[in-house]
Amino acid sequence: MRQVLHAIGINNPSEKAAYKEIRSAAGRLTVSSEEESKTNSLAPEDLSLYIHFPYCERKCPYCDFNSHALRTKIPEQEYLAAILWRLQRQAERVENRVLRSVFFGGGTPSLLSPRAVGIIIDGIGKYFSLAEDCEITLEANPSSAERRGFRDLKTSGVNRLSIGVQSFDDANLRFLGRVHNATQARVALEQAMRIFARISFDLIVALPGQKNDELCEEITRALEYESEHLCVYQLTIEKATEFYRQATRGLLQIPTPRRAAEIYLLVEQQLRAKGFANYEISSYARSQEAQARHNLVYWRYGDFIGVGPGAHGRITLAGKTFTTLETRKPERWLAQAQSEDEQIQKQKELSAQEKFEESVMMGLRLAEGLPIQIFNRHARELIDDMRAIGYCEKKSSRVCLTIEGRLRLDTIAAELLVACEKTREKIPIKGESMQSMQGAKTNKV
Numbered sequence: 001m002r003q004v005l006h007a008i009g010i011n012n013p014s015e016k017a018a019y020k021e022i023r024s025a026a027g028r029l030t031v032s033s034e035e036e037s038k039t040n041s042l043a044p045e046d047l048s049l050y051i052h053f054p055y056c057e058r059k060c061p062y063c064d065f066n067s068h069a070l071r072t073k074i075p076e077q078e079y080l081a082a083i084l085w086r087l088q089r090q091a092e093r094v095e096n097r098v099l100r101s102v103f104f105g106g107g108t109p110s111l112l113s114p115r116a117v118g119i120i121i122d123g124i125g126k127y128f129s130l131a132e133d134c135e136i137t138l139e140a141n142p143s144s145a146e147r148r149g150f151r152d153l154k155t156s157g158v159n160r161l162s163i164g165v166q167s168f169d170d171a172n173l174r175f176l177g178r179v180h181n182a183t184q185a186r187v188a189l190e191q192a193m194r195i196f197a198r199i200s201f202d203l204i205v206a207l208p209g210q211k212n213d214e215l216c217e218e219i220t221r222a223l224e225y226e227s228e229h230l231c232v233y234q235l236t237i238e239k240a241t242e243f244y245r246q247a248t249r250g251l252l253q254i255p256t257p258r259r260a261a262e263i264y265l266l267v268e269q270q271l272r273a274k275g276f277a278n279y280e281i282s283s284y285a286r287s288q289e290a291q292a293r294h295n296l297v298y299w300r301y302g303d304f305i306g307v308g309p310g311a312h313g314r315i316t317l318a319g320k321t322f323t324t325l326e327t328r329k330p331e332r333w334l335a336q337a338q339s340e341d342e343q344i345q346k347q348k349e350l351s352a353q354e355k356f357e358e359s360v361m362m363g364l365r366l367a368e369g370l371p372i373q374i375f376n377r378h379a380r381e382l383i384d385d386m387r388a389i390g391y392c393e394k395k396s397s398r399v400c401l402t403i404e405g406r407l408r409l410d411t412i413a414a415e416l417l418v419a420c421e422k423t424r425e426k427i428p429i430k431g432e433s434m435q436s437m438q439g440a441k442t443n444k445v
C-alpha cells in the first residue's frame with residue numbers, strides 16, 4: 001500500500017563541487033589511532049513483529065511490493081492457519097523477549113475479516129510476551145467494505161490504523177490506479193478518527209506535472225484532519241511495475257531531482273507550520289508519542305520478526321544478527337506452511353560491516369541521527385566539513401542531517417561509508433562499544 005520514496009540527490013554543479021571538495025579533504029586525512037575503535041554494538045532489546053498479507057483488490061501501477069490482485073476469494077482459513085503456525089515457530093526462537101509493536105502490512109490487510117485479525121492477535125498473545133502498551137497497527141484502504149470493519153478491528157485489538165489515502169483528488173487517485181475515490185478517503189478518515197485514538201495516513205506527491213498550488217491544496221486538505229501522524233512519499237518509478245513500462249516507452253515522466261527537492265521543502269514547510277515534526281525523511285508526527293514505534297524499530301536497527309509471504313525479518317540470536325526472508329509467492333508459502341516445510345524461511349547472517357552500513361543508512365533518515373562515536377576519524381572529519389556547509393549538525397553526542405542534508409541523504413550516506421571504508425580493518429564494528437542504537441530497518445517502507 002505504501003510506496004514510493006524520495007528521488008532526491010545532488011543535481012547541480014555547485015553542490016557537486018562542494019562534495020568534491022569534501023571528498024578530496026577526506027582523501028588527505030591520515031589514519032592513526034584507537035579513536036577509530038568505537039563501534040556499533042547493535043544489541044537491540046526491543047522486539048517487533050511484522051505480518052505480511054499479500055492480497056489486494058487490484059494491483060496499483062506504481063507498486064512493487066509483494067502484493068497480488070485477488071482473482072478468487074481470499075484463502076482466509078489457510079492464511080490464518082499458516083500465520084499461526086509461523087508465529088508459534090518464531091516465538092520458540094526468541095523465548096521470552098517482549099514484543100513492543102506489531103504491524104499488519106501488505107498488500108491490503110484490511111481485506112482480512114476483523115475476526116481473522118482478532119484470532120491472529122490472540123495467537124500473538126498466546127505465543128509471545130506482549131508489552132502492556134504494545135502498538136498494534138494495521139494498514140487499511142478507504143473502500144467502503146473495509147471501513148465497515150474499523151470498529152471490529154479495534155475490538156480485535158488493533159490500536160493504530162494506517163490508511164492508504166494517497167490523495168484527496170479524484171484525478172490523482174485515478175492516475176495512481178487506486179480503487180477508492182476522494183470522497184471515500186474523507187469518509188474513511190472521519191470514521192477512523194471517531195474510533196481510533198491513533199491514526200496515520202499516507203499521501204503520494206511529486207506526481208507528473210504536479211504544480212505547487214495543487215500540492216499545497218493536497219496538504220491543506222490533509223491538515224483538515226487531526227491525525228497525529230502522516231507519511232508523505234514521493235512517487236518513484238520502480239522496476240517491474242506498470243509505471244516503469246510506461247516510463248521506458250517515454251509515456252511517463254516523474255519530476256526531476258531538483259523539482260523533487262522543491263516539493264520536499266514545500267511539504268516540510270507546510271507541515272511544520274501546522275505543528276508536525278519531520279522525524280524521519282517521509283514521516284511527520286505531531287508529538288514524540290505520535291511517532292510510529294514500529295517503524296522506529298526498523299530505522300534504529302532493532303530486531304523484528306517477519307512472517308507471511310515475502311516478509312523480511314532481522315533477529316539477533318546468541319550475539320549474531322540474521323536477516324530472514326519468507327517464501328515470496330503466496331500459494332507456495334501457504335503450501336510450505338501447511339506441510340511444515342522449513343524451506344519457508346531463508347536466513348543469512350549479517351557481517352559486522354553489513355550491519356554497520358545498514359544502520360548508518362537507516363539512522364541518517366531519522367531527525368535524531370546517529371551517535372558520533374560509531375564513526376571513525378575520517379568520517380568525523382567529513383561530518384565537520386558537512387557541518388560547515390550546513391548539511392548536518394551535532395546535537396550532544398549525535399550527528400543528524402539538516403533539511404539541506406536530508407535532500408542529499410543518499411549521497412551523504414555513501415560519502416560517510418566511503419570515509420569509514422578507508423580503514424575498514426580498523427573500523428570497530430565487532431560489537432564492543434557503541435551505545436545501543438536501539439531500534440531500526442524495514443519490510444516495506
Ligand code: SF4
Nearest residue numbers: 001056060063067107
Ligand atoms: S493497495 Fe498498496 S500494496 Fe496493494 S497494489 Fe496498491 S500500493 Fe500495492
